[in-house]
Amino acid sequence: MDINLYSTLSNNYSSNSQKIRVLTEKWALENIFCPSCGGIISDYENNKPVADFYCGSCSEDYELKSKKDKIGKKIVDGAYSTMIERLQSDTNPNFFFLNYDKNSLNVSNFIVIPKHFFTPEIIEKRNPLSSTAKRAGWIGCNILLETIPQSGKIFYVKDNKVQSKNEIIDNWNKTVFLKENKNLDSRGWLLDIIKCIEKINKKDFMLNEIYQFENYLRLKHPNNNNIQAKIRQQLQILRDKKFLYFSSRGKYKLR
Numbered sequence: 001m002d003i004n005l006y007s008t009l010s011n012n013y014s015s016n017s018q019k020i021r022v023l024t025e026k027w028a029l030e031n032i033f034c035p036s037c038g039g040i041i042s043d044y045e046n047n048k049p050v051a052d053f054y055c056g057s058c059s060e061d062y063e064l065k066s067k068k069d070k071i072g073k074k075i076v077d078g079a080y081s082t083m084i085e086r087l088q089s090d091t092n093p094n095f096f097f098l099n100y101d102k103n104s105l106n107v108s109n110f111i112v113i114p115k116h117f118f119t120p121e122i123i124e125k126r127n128p129l130s131s132t133a134k135r136a137g138w139i140g141c142n143i144l145l146e147t148i149p150q151s152g153k154i155f156y157v158k159d160n161k162v163q164s165k166n167e168i169i170d171n172w173n174k175t176v177f178l179k180e181n182k183n184l185d186s187r188g189w190l191l192d193i194i195k196c197i198e199k200i201n202k203k204d205f206m207l208n209e210i211y212q213f214e215n216y217l218r219l220k221h222p223n224n225n226n227i228q229a230k231i232r233q234q235l236q237i238l239r240d241k242k243f244l245y246f247s248s249r250g251k252y253k254l255r
């Protein structure tokens with residue numbers, strides 16, 4: 001994989017944002033494989049509203065966003081209402097995020113965020129455009145990268161280093177079970193528990209360590225009266241899905 005974006009193709013465009021759009025799309029088409037099956041990705045016709053790329057083998061869709069300089073905490077995306085609508089349906093594409101250095105045009109980071117990590121919680125509503133704007137009143141959204149668990153940010157390139165293909169596909173497969181969970185609330189619970197496990201930041205951990213997040217989880221789920229029982233139930237689901245193993249009573253090990 002060559003991490004440089006430059007191509008003479010961009011000479012045909014005058015606007016900088018168009019240039020970058022063309023270069024990043026071309027680069028992704030030539031360098032990025034489908035993280036779900038390892039197959040090649042193809043591009044949709046221009047301006048197809050659903051997504052930018054698709055995999056012909058497993059039919060996953062991908063949308064590409066790019067940003068110069070640092071990754072940052074949030075990514076600016078399209079209309080808020082469209083985004084929220086998509087989350088409720090099955091048409092939400094997976095998300096490619098490319099971050100580049102504007103001087104060297106090297107790809108600093110390239111991430112895929114699987115669509116099953118998208119919940120209303122990670123979508124931030126922006127202020128409506130002012131009355132003097134061309135599209136006055138229009139409301140956009142931001143994707144809050146920070147609120148997405150680490151396991152939902154799968155790197156192809158991390159700080160200019162290309163990651164192994166097997167690892168990328170393996171990382172995708174670890175959480176693909178979340179896709180089966182169409183109910184945003186129950187999927188939200190699993191994502192919350194995954195986040196708690198990541199905060200412990202150990203391959204082996206104890207049930208008691210997860211219980212330390214009881215108050216945090218109660219604030220997020222005020223209608224649940226038995227958080228500890230819910231935690232154990234979620235850990236069982238994560239075990240059944242092979243995200244983790246039970247090593248002995250009250251002890252867990254990440255896959």
Ligand SMILES: [Zn+2]
Binds near residue numbers: 058
């Ligand atoms: Zn595929």
